Amino acid sequence: MSANRVRDRLVLLGSKGGPALRPGGPWPSSSLLELGGRTIVIDCGLGVTRGLVDAGISLKALDLIFITHLHSDHVLELGPLIHTAWTAGLATPITVLGPPGTGRYWQHFCQAMAFDIDIRIVDEGRPDIRELVSVAEFGEGEVFGENGLRVTALRVDHPPVTDCFALRFDHDGKSVVFSADTAFFPPLADFASGADILVHEAMLEEGIERLVARTGNGARLKEHLLASHSFAEEAGRIASDAGVKRLVLNHLIPADDAVIGEADWIAAVRKTWAGDLTIAHDGLVVGLEHDPEKWEPVFGKDHA
Numbered sequence: 220m221s222a223n224r225v226r227d228r229l230v231l232l233g234s235k236g237g238p239a240l241r242p243g244g245p246w247p248s249s250s251l252l253e254l255g256g257r258t259i260v261i262d263c264g265l266g267v268t269r270g271l272v273d274a275g276i277s278l279k280a281l282d283l284i285f286i287t288h289l290h291s292d293h294v295l296e297l298g299p300l301i302h303t304a305w306t307a308g309l310a311t312p313i314t315v316l317g318p319p320g321t322g323r324y325w326q327h328f329c330q331a332m333a334f335d336i337d338i339r340i341v342d343e344g345r346p347d348i349r350e351l352v353s354v355a356e357f358g359e360g361e362v363f364g365e366n367g368l369r370v371t372a373l374r375v376d377h378p379p380v381t382d383c384f385a386l387r388f389d390h391d392g393k394s395v396v397f398s399a400d401t402a403f404f405p406p407l408a409d410f411a412s413g414a415d416i417l418v419h420e421a422m423l424e425e426g427i428e429r430l431v432a433r434t435g436n437g438a439r440l441k442e443h444l445l446a447s448h449s450f451a452e453e454a455g456r457i458a459s460d461a462g463v464k465r466l467v468l469n470h471l472i473p474a475d476d477a478v479i480g481e482a483d484w485i486a487a488v489r490k491t492w493a494g495d496l497t498i499a500h501d502g503l504v505v506g507l508e509h510d511p512e513k514w515e516p517v518f519g520k521d522h523a
Contacts, residue, residue, distance in 0.1 A: 232270030235474035244475035255390035278304035286317030298328030318382035375401035408460035455492030
């Protein structure tokens, strides 16, 4: 593990699309990007805190957190992650960047936890967590720039959510792009042009009927999925048009269907993408050096 820590890497902490948890299934959306000496978390779905610990990250080392949009499977554990890091000894500032509404989320979380926060400050001598965290809300364009790390955002198509943003991270000639949740969106290809890694959401049509059958609002959910998410073939088309070096299919819908395996995802995306390909599962490490031996799980168990 120590050899991996010195290299830039991406860790897919949670690989499923949607907020539901099922026995033996994967966790919702969250990723770790270690790039240019920064410890960056992208989205904070349920399970992100455990995922970071299992990836070998000291919670006291949290640095930057980016939220792509405010659906619960991307933001539910933002407050608990920061609070748990604080109880683990966090004493250095954290910057949270997200769409409009992120600051309100953080403010209300702190209000809900005021009793615990105030008593720990007095009883345990901790710094005030409310003074350690700064929240910056963003729109399109460059949203962060510091010490050679540049982050840009692109509004994508995820109705009815209007403030949903793809993110591109660039540092020292390396680049990683996250599509966020989006329907097929051709401008994303220009945004991701030449990236080392494109992490793109993906959906398989043959699993949709079984997925919606498990819910009490199946017809409406199916309508949302078809209008707001991308099929694997469409993700492949974006990767091909962008000329990226590697496509990572993530935020998989469905991700916990026993009938669907990795071969099904590969078959779908190969219709439009012939390049290097990774199908996400919880804990998968993706190195930015493009050495196949550096793709390895960090968890003891594959949750996919």
